[in-house]
Amino acid sequence: MTTVTLPTATAIAAVLPRPGRYAVAPDRSLVELTTWYGPFPTHRRRVTLSGAALTVPDDPTEPQHPAPAATPTLRFEFEGLDRTDGAPTLLTSDTVELLRGGRQLQLTGDLHLRGVRFPALLRLRVVERADDRLLVVGTARLPYRLLRRATGFRAGRLPRPATRLRLLVAAEFA
Helix, strand or coil, X not given: CCCCCCCCHHHHHHHCCCCEEEEEEEEEEEEEEEEEECCEEEEEEEEEEEEEEEEECCCCCCCCCCCCCCCCEEEEEEECCCCCCCCCEEEEEEEEEEEHHHCEXXXXXXXXXXXXXXXXXXXXXXXXXXXXXXXXXXXXEEEHHHHHHHHCXXXXXXXXXXXXXXXXXXXXXX
C-alpha cells in the first residue's frame, strides 16, 4: 500500500508568485498547434495568444484569512485556433496540482471551442519563478478525432490524417 501526500495550499503558494492577478504581455508568449499521426507531425502552425491571466488567491494559512483555501486559476485566450469561427478559444483551469516537487504544474480544465467545453489536461514546467512573475512552458495533448467529433474543429483546410493534437504554450506572467 502506498501513501500519497497531496500538496497543500502553502506548497502551491511557494511555487506561484504573490497573491494577485497576473497577465501575459503579447510579446512574451508563444503558442503552437501541432497535429500528429502516430509518431509523425503532420501539420504545425503558430497561434496568437490574445490574453492570459493567472489569479493567485490570498494565502489561507495567514491568520487574517481563516476561509477555506481557494485554488489558483489560469485562463488562456487564443485567436486563430479555430479558423472557421471568429470567437476566441479559451482554455480555463479548474484545478492546479504540483508535480515533481513544484517544478511542474498540472492544470485540469476545459478547452472552450465553438461553444463546447472539451476536457483538457495542461502540464506546465516552471522555468523561472519570482515574487512578481512566473515563466512557464507546457503542452496539452488532445485526442484529435474526439475533439473533431465533439466540436467540428479542423486543424487545417486540407484533410490531413491526425490522431492527436498538441498545443504548446510558453508564457511569462508578470
